[in-house]
Amino acid sequence: MAGWDHEWQEAVTRVTAAFERLPQAVRLDLEELARGMVAHKESMQQLVAGVDAATHCAGCGGACCVKGKYHFSAVDLLVYLAAAKPLFAPRFDNGLCPFLGEPECLIPAGYRPFNCITFNCDLIEDQLTRDEVSRFYRMEQELSARYAEIRGMFPGRSMHGSLL
Template identity: 85%
Template sequence: MTGWNNEWQEAVSRVTAAFERLSVPVRRNLETLATQMAAHKEGMQQLVSGVDAAAHCAGCGGACCVKGKYHFSAVDLLVYLATDKPLFAPRFDNGLCPFLGEPECLIPAGYRPFNCITFNCDLIEDQLAREDVSRFYRMEQELVARYAAIRGLFPARSMDGPLL
């Protein structure tokens, strides 16, 4: 587990250093984009909360979360940094997703990785009205554009992919 902790710390340090080198105007732009992204993700979470997604997840034990790992990206970290949100401590010792705490995700909905906030299992999606499903997938496409806008503030490909 020490290896993962070291990789995590190195990756966080690398992205933090890039964030700190930003000019004031670019940092302000990033702060705006980050705040908008967090609100957008919260809106996506609220949409599925309308069909009590948390109860469905609890019912199956959060199987998708148990299998998912390392989706947290450089952009996700930049959103934490730009909004001055305290960063969580991953649990590399749990044998599961390192962002899975007890009893739920360590990451607030507005800060969760793209895969985590955009995935709806059939149990949840089948409960949503057809127009809400369509709205959710439109929001997903908007989220793709938000990630691209933040990555675009940095040198090409420097903020692509997962943090680990």
């Protein structure tokens, strides 16, 4: 547990330092991209909320969240930093996803990692219309492009991958 806390803090420090070194003009661009990403993720979440995804998730105990771990990426942290949003404290002591709180995710929908916001189990996807499913997957592709655009603001592959 202490090891994960240490690794988390080191990663947060590294990404924060890179963010703080950005020239003001680039930082303003990042802030705009971050606002767009948050709104985009919230729209994706609203789409599945229309079929009461929260009830389906509660019914199975959020099995995908329980099994998922460490998806929070450098880009996800950059979005927090650009939005000046206070960062949550992961729960490395719960034996589950460290971002899973009581009773729900510690991360607001607009700030959740790519894998978390784009995954729909069959219970949820089967409730969506064909048009909604197509829309969702188009939105997923657009979200992927948003991640790539933010990563592209930094040298090499310095902002690729998860923080842990």
